[in-house]
Amino acid sequence: xxILTLLxxxxxxxxxxxxAMAVTRRNMVHAVLYLVxxxxxxxxxxxxxxxxxxxxxxxxxxxxxxxxxxxxLIMMIRLKTLPGMFFPVGQLLPAILISAGFLVVSSVMVGxxxxxxxxxxxxxxxxxxxxxYLFQTHWLAVxxxxxxxxxxxxxxxxxxxxxxGPSADAREEAP
Amino acid sequence: xxxxxxxxxxxxxIAVMLGGLxxxxxxxxxxxxxxxxxxxxxxxxxxxxxxxxxxxxxxxxKLLTKEDIVPSAADGFIFRLAPAVVAVTALLMxxxxxxGPDIRVFGRAVPMVITDLNVGLLFVFALxxxxxxxxxxxxxxxxxxxxxxxxxxxxxxxxxxxxxxGLSLVPVVMLAGSFSLTTIVDAQAGIPFIVxxxxxxxxxxxxxxxxxxxxxxxxxxxxxxLGAGFHTEYSGMRFGLFFLGExxxxxxxxxxxxxxFLGGWHxxxxxxxxxxxxxxxxxxxxxxxxxxxxxxxxxxxxxALGWKVLIPxxxxxxxxxGAFIQFGTI
Numbered sequence: 001x002x003i004l005t006l007l008x009x010x011x012x013x014x015x016x017x018x019x020a021m022a023v024t025r026r027n028m029v030h031a032v033l034y035l036v037x038x039x040x041x042x043x044x045x046x047x048x049x050x051x052x053x054x055x056x057x058x059x060x061x062x063x064x065x066x067x068x069x070x071x072x073l074i075m076m077i078r079l080k081t082l083p084g085m086f087f088p089v090g091q092l093l094p095a096i097l098i099s100a101g102f103l104v105v106s107s108v109m110v111g112x113x114x115x116x117x118x119x120x121x122x123x124x125x126x127x128x129x130x131x132x133y134l135f136q137t138h139w140l141a142v143x144x145x146x147x148x149x150x151x152x153x154x155x156x157x158x159x160x161x162x163x164x165g166p167s168a169d170a171r172e173e174a175p
Numbered sequence: 176x177x178x179x180x181x182x183x184x185x186x187x188x189i190a191v192m193l194g195g196l197x198x199x200x201x202x203x204x205x206x207x208x209x210x211x212x213x214x215x216x217x218x219x220x221x222x223x224x225x226x227x228x229x230x231x232x233x234x235x236x237k238l239l240t241k242e243d244i245v246p247s248a249a250d251g252f253i254f255r256l257a258p259a260v261v262a263v264t265a266l267l268m269x270x271x272x273x274x275g276p277d278i279r280v281f282g283r284a285v286p287m288v289i290t291d292l293n294v295g296l297l298f299v300f301a302l303x304x305x306x307x308x309x310x311x312x313x314x315x316x317x318x319x320x321x322x323x324x325x326x327x328x329x330x331x332x333x334x335x336x337x338x339x340x341g342l343s344l345v346p347v348v349m350l351a352g353s354f355s356l357t358t359i360v361d362a363q364a365g366i367p368f369i370v371x372x373x374x375x376x377x378x379x380x381x382x383x384x385x386x387x388x389x390x391x392x393x394x395x396x397x398x399x400x401l402g403a404g405f406h407t408e409y410s411g412m413r414f415g416l417f418f419l420g421e422x423x424x425x426x427x428x429x430x431x432x433x434x435x436f437l438g439g440w441h442x443x444x445x446x447x448x449x450x451x452x453x454x455x456x457x458x459x460x461x462x463x464x465x466x467x468x469x470x471x472x473x474x475x476x477x478x479a480l481g482w483k484v485l486i487p488x489x490x491x492x493x494x495x496x497g498a499f500i501q502f503g504t505i
Contacts, residue, residue: 029253029315036308053354056297060341064304065334068311072330075315075323126293127354 004122007048015041028074032067039063050124188289192269200422201231207422207463214467238418241411246317249408253316258406258413261309261420264302265427271295272430273357275440275447287448288357295356296348299431300341303386307333309420310388310395314405325404328474329388329395335481336385336392342489343378346496347435360439367438374492376436378485383431385481387424389462391469394477425462429455 015038022034039062046055125133134142205220205227212219220227245254275287292298307330314326348354350371351362362368369376385392396404406417433439433454440447472480 029250029312033253033312052292052294053297056294056301059301060297060304064301064307065337068304068307068330068334071308071311071315072327072334075311075327075330128352 004048011041011044011048015045029071032071032074036063036067039067050122051130052124053127053130184285185289192289193266196266196269196423196426199426200419201235203422203425203459204234205231210460210463211467238412238415243411243413246319246408248318250316250318253312255413257309257313257316258409258416260312261306262416262423264306264309265420265423268299268302268427269430271298271356272434273360273439274451291355291357294354296344296354296359303340304333304337310405313409317408319408321402322405322407325395325401325407329405332385332392332394332477335478336382339378339481339485339489340382340386342486342493343375343382344435345493346372346375349496349500356434360434360441363438364441367436369436372436372496374488378489379435380432382485383428384462387421387428390466391472392477393471394474397471425459426455428462429458432458
């Protein structure tokens with residue numbers, strides 16, 4: 001067992017534990033923090049597997065931007081902790097079904113290719129190589145994703161406009 | 176043997192860097208108090224030692240010996256964690272800042288940087304975006320209205336200006352062709368990027384100042400409306416850590432401005448490390464000067480400046496830079 005293998009399992013354990021803690025916390029801020037810890041684990045895993053660029057992006061986008069936004073909303077809304085079961089049955093069942101399905105599909109995909117079981121050689125992808133590969137081989141997927149984001153942006157804009165009626169300004173003007 | 180030697184060299188470099196940073200941070204406080212006092216026609220600290228030079232040491236002793244109070248309604252663990260997040264993220268950024276060209280010690284090349292990551296710029300950016308957790312969580316965990324408002328403002332402000340900060344550095348990466356801070360400095364051996372990218376420089380300085388939460392962007396701690404904002408409930412050295420984080424952040428800002436736009440350690444006559452320190456010093460003095468001069472922005476002005484001016488300007492700047500690289504002579 002090499003040191004890389006040890007590191008891999010330690011980080012994997014960290015990710016699993018942090019994520020489990022995140023989905024079972026009743027305090028939303030604690031849940032967000034455990035999720036951030038789990039993203040840190042994922043970033044470390046990316047770095048370990050030789051993708052420093054992805055590791056940095058994982059931290060910047062997920063831990064640094066999206067989770068800050070979550071935290072911001074939780075702090076603004078100040079949710080009251082509800083009594084009763086944390087997971088209502090109506091949410092629990094679909095969650096279990098979807099994750100079981102995902103587990104089956106991913107294990108079948110890993111198992112189908114015997115090369116997937118071979119240990120990976122140590123390598124590191126430079127940001128330049130990663131960019132060239134992404135935009136030469138998978139440019140269509142990148143374009144589709146950016147189109148999706150544009151649609152989401154326009155949608156958010158439309159939703160944001162509808163709430164603010166023309167009367168809001170008029171009310172503000174009146175002393 | 177080589178591994179052990181490398182480890183020893185690394186530990187020495189980290190120790191020197193941390194020691195220097197903390198010392199500089201405490202004297203930056205002195206410099207700021209002195210300069211602000213002169214700008215406001217006062218004398219500033221002048222009791223402890225000649226010119227008040229022992230004041231930072233007196234302050235440090237005072238902070239360390241004060242009682243550490245955790246409010247009973249606070250979330251204990253997060254309350255204790257938040258100041259450390261602010262200080263650690265600020266200190267860690269210096270791990271990728273190159274202080275000079277490689278030097279030779281006993282025939283071995285020793286790089287004058289703790290670690291030359293090939294994603295160094297993104298590393299700095301990631302740490303700067305994590306620094307907001309200290310502010311937001313400190314404000315939330317205090318369980319106080321003023322602190323919470325400060326924390327929320329901090330989170331909103333950081334999200335808004337992070338985008339402009341990141342986009343303003345894209346042209347620098349395009350010109351240098353690398354995320355590594357060492358390569359970016361090397362690319363400025365001839366002309367510093369401030370000459371080629373004045374717009375980028377302006378956007379970077381404005382949004383980096385917003386990230387460091389100083390006047391005119393100090394809404395998270397606006398003392399005349401929020402007490403002390405996110406650190407209202409902190410006392411003793413935990414407050415000291417927030418303070419330390421702020422002053423290390425000024426040095427970070429100076430170092431990053433120097434590395435990305437002012438040519439890093441490049442300069443005639445003087446040794447490279449001196450040039451870098453000189454550039455950091457100049458940026459720090461300008462920031463103190465700005466603090467003594469400008470009023471605080473209103474919240475809507477802050478948001479409008481970030482989203483409606485800086486982000487569009489940086490996007491246009493990226494396109495123009497791309498056109499110049501493709502068709503021009505840069």
